[in-house]
Amino acid sequence: MAKILMMDDDSDCVTSMRIPLESRGHEFFAAFSGEEGLALVKQIGPDLILLDVMMDTRTEGFHVSLRLRDRSPDSEFAAWRSVPILMLTSIHQTTRLRFGPDEDYLPVDALLEKSVPFDVILRKIEELLKGSERPAHA
Amino acid sequence: MSPRMNAARAPRVTPAVTGSPTEQELINSLGWLIRMRWCAAAAVLVGTAITAHVVHLPVPERSAYLVGVAIIAYNVLFQLALGRLDLLGPRVPLACQRFARVQIALDWLAMAVLIALTGGIESPAIVFFLFHIAIASLLLPHDREFLQVALAPILVAGIAWLEARGILHHTSLVDPPRYNNPLYVAEVLVVFTCASYVMAYLAMSISRRLRRREAELAGLYESVRATTSTLELSAVLDRLAKATARVLGCRGAAIRLLDSTGRQLVAAASHGVSEEFVSAVLELSRSSIDREALLENKALFIDALADPRIVYPEANRREGIRTVLVAPLVGKTGSIGVLRAYGGEGHQFTRDDANFLLAVAAQGVIAIENAQAYEMLARLDRDKSQFIRTVTHELRSPVQVSQKLLALLEEGYVGQLTPEQGELVTRARRRIEFLQTLVDDLLDLAAGKAGLQPRGERQEVDLQVVVHDVCARFAAAAHSKGLQLRVEAAEGGVAVVGDAGDIDRMLNNLVANAIRYTPQGNVVVRLAREDHLARMTVTDTGIGIPADALPHLFEEFFRAPNAKAVAEHGTGLGLAIVKGLVERYGGTIAVDSEQGRGTTFVVRLPISGATANAAGGAAVTG
Numbered sequence: 012m013a014k015i016l017m018m019d020d021d022s023d024c025v026t027s028m029r030i031p032l033e034s035r036g037h038e039f040f041a042a043f044s045g046e047e048g049l050a051l052v053k054q055i056g057p058d059l060i061l062l063d064v065m066m067d068t069r070t071e072g073f074h075v076s077l078r079l080r081d082r083s084p085d086s087e088f089a090a091w092r093s094v095p096i097l098m099l100t101s102i103h104q105t106t107r108l109r110f111g112p113d114e115d116y117l118p119v120d121a122l123l124e125k126s127v128p129f130d131v132i133l134r135k136i137e138e139l140l141k142g143s144e145r146p147a148h149a
Numbered sequence: 150m151s152p153r154m155n156a157a158r159a160p161r162v163t164p165a166v167t168g169s170p171t172e173q174e175l176i177n178s179l180g181w182l183i184r185m186r187w188c189a190a191a192a193v194l195v196g197t198a199i200t201a202h203v204v205h206l207p208v209p210e211r212s213a214y215l216v217g218v219a220i221i222a223y224n225v226l227f228q229l230a231l232g233r234l235d236l237l238g239p240r241v242p243l244a245c246q247r248f249a250r251v252q253i254a255l256d257w258l259a260m261a262v263l264i265a266l267t268g269g270i271e272s273p274a275i276v277f278f279l280f281h282i283a284i285a286s287l288l289l290p291h292d293r294e295f296l297q298v299a300l301a302p303i304l305v306a307g308i309a310w311l312e313a314r315g316i317l318h319h320t321s322l323v324d325p326p327r328y329n330n331p332l333y334v335a336e337v338l339v340v341f342t343c344a345s346y347v348m349a350y351l352a353m354s355i356s357r358r359l360r361r362r363e364a365e366l367a368g369l370y371e372s373v374r375a376t377t378s379t380l381e382l383s384a385v386l387d388r389l390a391k392a393t394a395r396v397l398g399c400r401g402a403a404i405r406l407l408d409s410t411g412r413q414l415v416a417a418a419s420h421g422v423s424e425e426f427v428s429a430v431l432e433l434s435r436s437s438i439d440r441e442a443l444l445e446n447k448a449l450f451i452d453a454l455a456d457p458r459i460v461y462p463e464a465n466r467r468e469g470i471r472t473v474l475v476a477p478l479v480g481k482t483g484s485i486g487v488l489r490a491y492g493g494e495g496h497q498f499t500r501d502d503a504n505f506l507l508a509v510a511a512q513g514v515i516a517i518e519n520a521q522a523y524e525m526l527a528r529l530d531r532d533k534s535q536f537i538r539t540v541t542h543e544l545r546s547p548v549q550v551s552q553k554l555l556a557l558l559e560e561g562y563v564g565q566l567t568p569e570q571g572e573l574v575t576r577a578r579r580r581i582e583f584l585q586t587l588v589d590d591l592l593d594l595a596a597g598k599a600g601l602q603p604r605g606e607r608q609e610v611d612l613q614v615v616v617h618d619v620c621a622r623f624a625a626a627a628h629s630k631g632l633q634l635r636v637e638a639a640e641g642g643v644a645v646v647g648d649a650g651d652i653d654r655m656l657n658n659l660v661a662n663a664i665r666y667t668p669q670g671n672v673v674v675r676l677a678r679e680d681h682l683a684r685m686t687v688t689d690t691g692i693g694i695p696a697d698a699l700p701h702l703f704e705e706f707f708r709a710p711n712a713k714a715v716a717e718h719g720t721g722l723g724l725a726i727v728k729g730l731v732e733r734y735g736g737t738i739a740v741d742s743e744q745g746r747g748t749t750f751v752v753r754l755p756i757s758g759a760t761a762n763a764a765g766g767a768a769v770t771g
Contacts (some may be wrong), residue, residue: 021546027553030562065542103544125583126549129556 013140014055016040018048018075019063019099024125028061031129032136045075052079052091059140062119064100072098080118095120095139099132175245178288180231182252186224190254191219193263198706200267206322212266214389214714215508220259227252246290253285268322270309270334278305279348286352302342311335338617363503368396372509374725376516386418389513393490395419396509397502400470400493402425403477405439406517409769414486416440422491426468436462439474443484448476453491474498475508480518488513494646541592548585552578559573593654594705597729609757610652611645612683616676619656627664632662633671643676643683646757647734657689657751658723665690665716670747672750682736682753693744702740703728711744 012044017036017116019025025041029073040055042048052060058077064072079088086092095118120142121135197213200206211701229246234248252266260281264272268487278301285297311317313329327333372392393402401421405414433440437458442449451458451473453465465471472492477487479609488510491499547551555578559571566574597623608678627634658675663672669691677684694702698709708723713719731738 021550023550023554027550027557030557034562101549126552129553129560129562135624 012036013058014038014040015059015061015136016042016051016055016057017061017063017070018042018045018046018066019061020066021063024063024099028132031133037134045071049078049088052088052094056091057094059136060094061136062096062098064098065083072100074120095142097132097135097139098122099125101125118139130147154264157435169267170696171337175249175288176231176234179227179245179249179252180289181228182284183224183231186220186227186256190217190220190224193220193387207320208322209266209320211687211767213263213700216259216262216266223255237452249288253289254519255280255282257300257304261308263314264305265308265317266320267543268320268328269312269317269326270305270337270693271321271323271326273322275305275337276280278341278511279344282345282348283352284756286349287356291357294349294353295346295358298345302338302343305341306338311340311750358520361501362623365396365501366566369505369508369512372396373512373516376513377519378519382517382520382524383750384416384519385516386512387420388420390420393488393506393509393513397474397490397498397506399474399490399496401497402490403491404490404513405431405489406478407433407484408574417486422470426464426470437635438473439487442477442487443476443479445476446479448474448507450474450503469493472496472498474503474506477501477507478514478517479509480514485514506527537592537596540595548581548588555581579718583720587720587722590726594729595723595727607646607648610647610649612643612645612676612685615649615652615656616674616685617662620674622657623660623664627672630664630667631669632664632667633662635671635673636676637673638676639678641678643678645683645734645754645755651730652725652754655727655752656685656687659752661688663691663722663748665719666712667747669713679753681756683756685752685754686747686749691748693746693748694742695744699740699742703738723736 012035015032017025017028017039020026022043025043031039031041040051040057042051043080048060048062051057051072060075076098078086079094079096080093081088083103098119098121100122101124120139122131123135131143150287159369194217196495197208197210200208201210209242218683227363229419230248253622260274260278264278265276267274282298282301286294308317312319313331319328321328322513326653370387373390374391379385379388386406390402390404394400399421401419403419403422406415406417407413408415412433414433414436416427416429416431419427429438438449438451439457441458453459453470453473454462456462461467464481465473468491469583470491474490474492476488476490478488488506489634490498490506492503555574558574558714559578616636616638620634626633651661660672660674667689668691672687675684675688677686692711692715695711699708701707702709703724707727708719708721731752731754734754736752739751740748740752741760742748
């Protein structure tokens with residue numbers, strides 16, 4: 012149903028998400044680094060992005076999300092600013108990261124630990140996809 | 150070996166707040182002079198009385214007493230003026246100087262009058278003039294000193310001339326009178342003049358030496374203060390170089406430290422010399438001067454242009470350096486480098502300078518070693534945190550993803566498994582689940598032991614919120630076991646200062662245990678306030694803890710025998726983690742249990758704003 016792009020440097024993690032998502036009928040794309048992922052965003056225009064926090068560097072996930080959500084009008088990712096981003100982290104015990112559309116906060120829509128059961132992740136994805144059907148705010 | 154300044158002595162020499170030391174010293178000296186003058190006035194009065202009535206010499210008593218009284222009178226004025234000056238403080242340096250001159254001028258005048266009254270050129274009191282000359286040399290600046298000194302013989306000569314001419318009355322204390330004998334007068338004047346200048350010279354030398362010592366002590370104190378007020382190594386080195394140049398009054402200074410091989414001297418800090426002059430690295434084998442200073446542990450005087458040991462005299466010439474004073478920096482573990490002072494054109498370093506440089510070097514080394522130790526500790530701390538963070542990630546990733554892959558199998562995403570296949574996969578996944586918990590627990594424990602700072606910022610944590618959060622988390626698990634999970638929280642806010650995650654963890658482990666080891670009945674979580682403490686209680690109707698297990702309950706990897714029967718796999722770390730956290734927060738944890746009846750854990754934490762005593766601990770009762 013939807014085009015889902017996952018950015019994660021661990022191919023096993025990618026596999027563990029691809030299988031359930033494709034079984035739900037979604038189209039699944041994978042990128043193994045932030046740079047590759049951003050290039051793919053322009054290429055395929057995903058409906059949702061799954062973003063790993065730690066890839067090549069400890070904060071690569073954050074940097075990708077910051078670039079995607081860049082507010083400046085001439086940002087190259089302006090067209091995809093409203094694509095929902097689900098961040099996946101292996102960091103145990105949520106470190107009180109706040110997230111939301113506000114500039115002070117982390118520019119993602121949701122944050123889940125990788126260790127939660129599949130149905131929780133899948134439910135969250137469906138939720139975010141439904142939410143993005145609303146007209147996007149500027 | 151180095152002079153240690155103790156705080157009690159410091160204020161006397163400190164330039165710290167107001168003017169230079171000499172101003173404060175001057176005021177102190179003037180006070181002393183005024184006190185001495187009382188004695189002098191008394192001596193005049195008593196001396197006159199004795200001379201008149203005991204020795205029976207024809208001294209003009211009334212006039213002499215008058216002089217004594219006059220001295221007392223103007224001393225009173227001086228005393229009052231000193232009081233006022235003290236209030237004004239050394240903010241008025243010129244006033245102090247002028248005050249000193251006025252006192253000395255009046256003293257000399259009184260002295261002259263007394264000499265005139267007691268025989269003029271024949272007066273034995275001329276000797277006392279030498280004391281006044283000494284006082285003037287000690288108190289007044291030395292710029293016009295030799296002219297000032299001349300005033301004394303001039304005054305005496307004037308009196309002699311006036312008496313010889315008959316203008317001034319001559320009191321004859323010796324028989325036959327000699328005041329009109331020009332040869333006698335000339336001889337006395339010559340002797341007196343010589344004595345005056347010798348006295349002035351002696352006093353000035355002493356005064357100069359004292360001043361210099363004062364300045365050195367003040368400088369040493371300053372440099373100690375400057376270098377020990379920071380633990381940042383580069384700041385310490387910069388301040389040491391600057392203090393050296395300032396205190397020695399020379400052109401500049403530079404510090405070189407030995408590198409880890411001990412073969413190279415690396416430029417560490419410099420002051421007053423250009424960047425190019427201080428080349429970055431110097432081979433110790435090529436610098437005989439530094440080698441000699443280090444080996445013999447003494448200061449060396451170097452002629453920057455002519456000394457054969459200097460490899461590049463041209464560099465010195467270009468920089469304007471003519472003399473160098475080199476002192477070794479020797480610490481607890483051996484030599485750590487050299488300290489150099491550079492003198493420009495016309496500057497000469499003295500033996501005093503060398504001793505002083507050694508003193509500065511000695512205390513500088515202490516400051517350097519402290520800063521180095523501190524830096525090493527800071528680095529170790531950073532490395533420790535970095536290590537734990539890396540281990541956290543590296544251990545967790547493979548465990549988590551293995552779980553996910555097995556879950557894919559288990560939940561049928563890649564086709565149906567046979568019951569046997571499913572069983573094996575399930576078992577594997579459960580073991581990995583346990584491994585995940587174990588890794589998490591170990592990392593928590595390690596973080597606690599490493600004394601890492603709490604992850605979040607320290608903030609006010611509302612315990613009500615944490616209690617409700619944790620219980621909400623376990624609601625489903627309790628329900629599926631048919632247990633009642635209840636919260637009883639006191640009215641009003643109860644908050645502690647710290648990281649919410651830590652408190653959550655504490656409570657999480659206790660409630661998880663309660664539910665795990667309670668086959669039926671209920672689990673109650675209570676929150677209350679007890680004086681300045683917050684009290685959290687977790688009570689269950691579970692299997693309880695056998696009495697002989699209680700003492701070991703909080704040990705790492707310990708599991709009570711009856712626990713293993715109920716839950717096959719447990720890390721045995723949950724309570725150790727709780728205890729670690731509770732202690733870090735300065736709280737206490739206690740347990741009360743009876744096998745077969747149930748268990749109660751009580752955690753007490755200091756409420757924000759209150760500080761419990763540092764020793765937290767685990768108490769075991771029942």
